[in-house]
Amino acid sequence: MYADRRMLAAGAAMVCAGLVLAAAISGSAPAGTEGELQDGRNLPSLEEAESSGWLNLAGILAAVGFLLVLVSFGARRRR
Secondary structure, X not given: OOOOHHHXXXXXXXXXXXXXXXXXXXXXXXXXXXXXXXXXXXXXXXHHHHHHHHHHHHHHHHHHHHHHHHHHXXXXXXX
């Protein structure tokens, strides 16, 4: 067997979950409206910073999953 199946499946699931979360988070970016006061303009920037943080975490999840997939090809079962 060339790859450990459990590690490969877990890594693929993590990659898929990270990509789905990244797509969902980037699609819900806050937008301001016309005629807002200055206090109202500061709020979307805070929401955008929080959204960016969650997007970074989703990217890290996908990257760790990809590394797990790569490691699964090098892992050998002990007999």
